[in-house]
Amino acid sequence: MAENEGAPRRMQTIPPYVKAVSGSIGGIVEASCLQPIDVIKTRLQLDRSGAYKGIVHCGSTIIRTEGVRALWKGLTPFATHLTLKYALRMGSNAVFQSAFKDPETGALSNRARILSGFGAGVTEALVIVTPFEVVKIRLQQQKGLAPDLLKYKGPIHCAQMIIREDGILGLWAGAAPTVMRNGTNQAAMFTAKNAFDKILWRKHEGDGIILQPWQSMISGFLAGTAGPICTGPFDVVKTRLMAQSKSGGEPKYKGMIHAIRTIYAEEGLRALWKGLLPRLMRIPPGQAIMWAVADQITGFYERHHTHQVPL
Template sequence: MGETQTQKNNSNQTTTKITVPPYMKAISGSIGGIVEASCLQPIDVIKTRLQLDRVGNYKGIIHCGSTVAKTEGIRALWKGLTPFATHLTLKYALRMGTNAVLQSAFKDSETGLISHKARLFSGFGAGVLEALVIVTPFEVVKIRLQQQKGLSPELLKYKGPIHCARMTIREEGILGLWAGAAPTVMRNGTNQAAMFTAKFMFDKALWKKQEGDGTVLQPWQSMISGFLAGTAGPICTGPFDVVKTRLMAQSKSGGDVKYKGMVHAIRTIFAEEGLRALWRGLLPRLMRIPPGQAIMWGVADQVIGLYEKQFLQTAPL
């Protein structure tokens, strides 16, 4: 159960502040991840196809989506949904739970407050852990499934997520599932450091909401805060995301690979395709990540808020 702290305000009234336990944060994140994946998978497929398009087959987001649907069927826009939904569910559970644990560790023992620096460190640590444990292997499978064109099983190298993972391990070893780990760590660590800090600040500035005050935000309020908090990361981490996708998509089974690592990939893409190529797929990322954060927080805040409300109703003052 959550811990309670009784504090006196200026009018000498007693209020009860709730610390939501990490397991509730993990549960709220996993539920939000399922809803987000189901809604936004087509945008993620389009983003991946654009990032892998080196010769300009797709003229933009709408052209890419319509081309995929026309040539491969509408179901192709949900390619990789199973690993994507599983990945988001586990990722958000780990992210939210780890961030809560780290924030508790960094919390001031006397005041119970968390500094902005501590929020940044907690978010970065949660991002690094999710990148290594969950994100990298799941995204390797997802991206390799998404880059395949067509729906006929006999024409596809990978028949599904489990088959893809097995083939990757057989051809490249277990480390093949961690291709692109370095840029993924940098991307996710930076993203989560910014996102958790920004979400707290927007909740406080826009709605006067602080964790543990017993107030349950309306879903639209949580979605606005989540959307705003999710915008900065994609712009800052665009090159890491492009490099991550390229490294994950290339198979080492054929011998030599084009990109030798994160730094080599950045230099090669810049030299061959120009600076703008390092932010390729940024618009679909902005179409997916901020709305995804809006959906996830809209669901997660309701779960957390209901826990706070229920605990406040039953906790002794």
């Protein structure tokens, strides 16, 4: 506590590449643990006939009819997607924060933190998230494990088929709701994570303090809860737009607004939050796992390579 008293101190910045590495490693661990919940979420969001009665029924039905391995469908693109997404998210957020920081004090206002998070979310949505999620969702919506009965044989074959049938832009189906979802999510998540670290643990970035993994998990879990509730409709619409293919005739949904209106008219308001519970089961725990790993890496860097400089 004595270090925080007396003359004001300027916190040194952690380089973007350190943030990127910490995020990518955290993404690998998260994907390996939480893939089954993501498969269940996708199946629930694509269910228009009420075939699944809930999370447990959906999971048990998949296991009974398709085998346990089906709960890890799409793992390769999902793990690659999370690794690259978190690397880009953490790295680009650090770049945006550096641009928005006060040049003299190094301070970052709450408004600048929100804008940095939103910018990172938009960047990851356009560069990484949309094409990888299109492939992942196409793989996850397939039922069964027999290769001869599956349209898509794997992630690369799936991507090739999408490009052949829908053109290169087919890999960016649902880009608009994805941008809105990720931009809003990351603006809230980075701001909330920083706030919880300060409130709960008195941790300030660059102060050299390394949080315990359980502390990072609590902050990450709490920061990851608000986004899914606020962005549920964007996530449902994203999934529906990504799942449809032009090869089946005229697409049912023409775009983000048309999809929202159609889902509301045909299935009711609650349908726009389909899959919310499995999202809440996946995203907050996922953020807890990712931050527990990432904070250890950035904390190690802080302890060995940064120090507080008097202003």
